[in-house]
Amino acid sequence: MTLAATSPVTPPSAPPRLRGVFARHPVAAAGSIYIALVAIGALAAPFLPLQDPIAMSPIDRLKPPSLEHFFGTDSFGRDVFSRAVHGGRVSLVVGLGVALVSTMIGLVVGVLSGFYRRADAVVMRIMDAVMSIPSILLAIALVTINKPGVLTIIISITVPEIPRVTRVVRSVVLTVREQTYIEAAVAVGTRPLKMLARHVLPNAVAPLIVQATFICALAVIIEASLSFLGAGTPAEIPSWGNMMAGGRTFIRNAPWVLLCPGLMLGFTVLSINMLGDGLRDLLDPRMSRAAGPV
Amino acid sequence: MTEAPLLEVENLVKHYALSRGWFGAPRVVHAVDGVSFNMERGETLGLVGESGCGKSTVARCIVRLIEPTSGSIKVNGRDVAHLAERDMRPMRRDLQIVFQDPFSSLNPRHRAGAIVAEPLVNFGLAEGAELERRVAELFERVGLRKDQLNNRPHEFSGGQRQRLGIARALAVNPALIVCDEPVSALDVSIQAQVINLLGDLQRDLGLAYLFVAHDLAVVEHISHRVAVMYLGEIVEIAPRDDLFDAPQHPYTEALLAAVPSPDPRNKRKRRLIEGEVPSPISPPAGCRFHTRCPIAEARCKLEAPRLRAIAPGHEVACHLRAPRISGKSAKLNAETAR
Numbered sequence: 001m002t003l004a005a006t007s008p009v010t011p012p013s014a015p016p017r018l019r020g021v022f023a024r025h026p027v028a029a030a031g032s033i034y035i036a037l038v039a040i041g042a043l044a045a046p047f048l049p050l051q052d053p054i055a056m057s058p059i060d061r062l063k064p065p066s067l068e069h070f071f072g073t074d075s076f077g078r079d080v081f082s083r084a085v086h087g088g089r090v091s092l093v094v095g096l097g098v099a100l101v102s103t104m105i106g107l108v109v110g111v112l113s114g115f116y117r118r119a120d121a122v123v124m125r126i127m128d129a130v131m132s133i134p135s136i137l138l139a140i141a142l143v144t145i146n147k148p149g150v151l152t153i154i155i156s157i158t159v160p161e162i163p164r165v166t167r168v169v170r171s172v173v174l175t176v177r178e179q180t181y182i183e184a185a186v187a188v189g190t191r192p193l194k195m196l197a198r199h200v201l202p203n204a205v206a207p208l209i210v211q212a213t214f215i216c217a218l219a220v221i222i223e224a225s226l227s228f229l230g231a232g233t234p235a236e237i238p239s240w241g242n243m244m245a246g247g248r249t250f251i252r253n254a255p256w257v258l259l260c261p262g263l264m265l266g267f268t269v270l271s272i273n274m275l276g277d278g279l280r281d282l283l284d285p286r287m288s289r290a291a292g293p294v
Numbered sequence: 295m296t297e298a299p300l301l302e303v304e305n306l307v308k309h310y311a312l313s314r315g316w317f318g319a320p321r322v323v324h325a326v327d328g329v330s331f332n333m334e335r336g337e338t339l340g341l342v343g344e345s346g347c348g349k350s351t352v353a354r355c356i357v358r359l360i361e362p363t364s365g366s367i368k369v370n371g372r373d374v375a376h377l378a379e380r381d382m383r384p385m386r387r388d389l390q391i392v393f394q395d396p397f398s399s400l401n402p403r404h405r406a407g408a409i410v411a412e413p414l415v416n417f418g419l420a421e422g423a424e425l426e427r428r429v430a431e432l433f434e435r436v437g438l439r440k441d442q443l444n445n446r447p448h449e450f451s452g453g454q455r456q457r458l459g460i461a462r463a464l465a466v467n468p469a470l471i472v473c474d475e476p477v478s479a480l481d482v483s484i485q486a487q488v489i490n491l492l493g494d495l496q497r498d499l500g501l502a503y504l505f506v507a508h509d510l511a512v513v514e515h516i517s518h519r520v521a522v523m524y525l526g527e528i529v530e531i532a533p534r535d536d537l538f539d540a541p542q543h544p545y546t547e548a549l550l551a552a553v554p555s556p557d558p559r560n561k562r563k564r565r566l567i568e569g570e571v572p573s574p575i576s577p578p579a580g581c582r583f584h585t586r587c588p589i590a591e592a593r594c595k596l597e598a599p600r601l602r603a604i605a606p607g608h609e610v611a612c613h614l615r616a617p618r619i620s621g622k623s624a625k626l627n628a629e630t631a632r
């Protein structure tokens with residue numbers, strides 16, 4: 001029996017079992033499987049029997065896909081498949097990093113502006129201002145004024161994504177704080193921090209997870225775009241963006257150099273979005289009912 | 295008799311500012327406009343009136359879920375009307391509230407046991423096994439089963455949820471529970487059970503209730519005294535029997551006349567009031583009831599009547615029913631003021 005007030009907070013209805021969800025949501029299942037493959041590849045890349053992604057071999061330059069080189073070779077004779085698998089590391093680190101950091105910061109800012117009317121007016125205008133700048137331009141600006149590197153990229157992509165999270169959290173806080181059970185908690189002497197942790201934030205978890213997946217997908221695209229433009233990952237680290245930039249010149253003779261990382265990028269983003277859709281339906285009871293036979 | 299009353303509300307005012315126009319003066323909703331009353335320990339004061347007359351606002355001001363615009367609310371002699379939440383928190387042990395809607399007043403994500411435990415934990419009154427024992431005791435006290443401790447609110451019926459709300463309010467042993475229409479969301483058969491539970495708790499624990507309702511039958515059953523509100527003001531306050539047997543204010547008369555009586559011999563004058571409640575944004579000048587009053591005179595439109603005693607403990611705000619200058623009523627005024 002867990003009576004303690006610190007008993008873990010779970011949604012009112014037990015979540016449906018994972019297998020049932022996948023059966024109902026084959027799209028989300030496909031997305032998860034693909035992401036899992038890319039993630040495993042990226043994590044284990046140094047230990048897999050892959051060719052050296054950096055070693056150049058001018059004799060083998062621009063070879064078409066074959067059994068020896070699944071995705072062919074690029075203009076320096078480097079194995080495109082190995083580079084693509086390694087490139088997933090950058091994309092996933094940036095995607096997850098941005099999703100995590102922007103969610104955390106957005107959570108704090110959103111809670112503040114949802115709770116304090118005075119902060120709200122100022123904070124939300126700043127957020128509007130940030131949102132009004134195209135995120136990729138803002139990211140380019142931030143990257144150029146900082147040292148190049150993965151951390152810089154994560155920060156630069158995070159900043160324009162913060163308002164997104166802030167708005168979601170703020171709207172949850174604004175809705176929840178009008179509930180009578182919040183008044184009831186005030187009446188029984190619940191302190192503000194506990195109020196937040198026990199009564200307000202549990203309602204924000206589901207929309208935040210969904211939002212985080214979409215931000216993750218967007219961050220992967222923006223990272224690739226930055227690298228493609230030469231403002232992102234340094235050229236010596238393989239990433240899908242700078243691989244595509246390198247293949248751009250040879251698209252007529254050797255399309256695989258550009259297409260292979262491009263397709264991996266496309267499928268990864270698509271998969272993350274499909275996973276996000278599935279999570280949204282799973283975490284929102286109203287949506288999951290609507291998803292059944294109408 | 296030097297002990298301060300449990301609750302002294304004096305000249306309580308709550309105005310809500312609406313957005314002002316481009317040039318016009320700011321518009322203000324006069325939700326509560328100068329309400330005063332006292333409550334003793336173990337007493338039930340019924341607070342009745344139409345929807346929108348400000349009775350819930352009074353209730354919420356008293357437990358400081360909203361801060362009054364002005365006036366004082368003394369609990370055991372200490373004014374809580376403008377305390378900061380930090381200073382208010384210890385006062386909440388004496389001052390609890392049961393809400394109208396038993397569905398929205400319980401967090402749907404929490405288990406019943408945790409909901410009742412929350413006040414005990416907040417005030418550091420119990421922990422561990424002691425906490426479990428206290429919660430189980432409270433469950434028993436309000437007629438819930440111990441095996442329901444781990445259920446969530448949606449697994450309870452409306453009446454059981456209201457019992458949960460009552461258990462939560464009881465947890466800190468308050469002296470006063472503000473009941474904000476605690477039964478109006480329940481089925482009639484369930485209403486009686488909850489009312490009886492409140493009655494039992496009062497008998498056993500010596501609780502005082504400020505019982506806000508619009509159902510006069512319920513109020514008549516449970517109250518010792520009754521206050522009638524109209525458009526943000528108390529128009530009549532009296533011991534229950536006085537008020538129900540001999541209502542003085544024309545508005546009280548009309549309210550009572552509107553109650554269907556199951557007893558054909560009961561011949562209350564059936565005089566229904568017409569029209570709508572005027573807007574609390576621009577309440578009528580003079581007596582606020584004059585626009586609908588069947589006996590209004592010219593001066594009712596000009597001069598606002600004050601509450602005046604016409605019998606011990608029976609006060610009415612009406613120029614005609616409680617005339618101003620007479621030796622007798624002046625003396626009574628002085629008596630009740632003391």
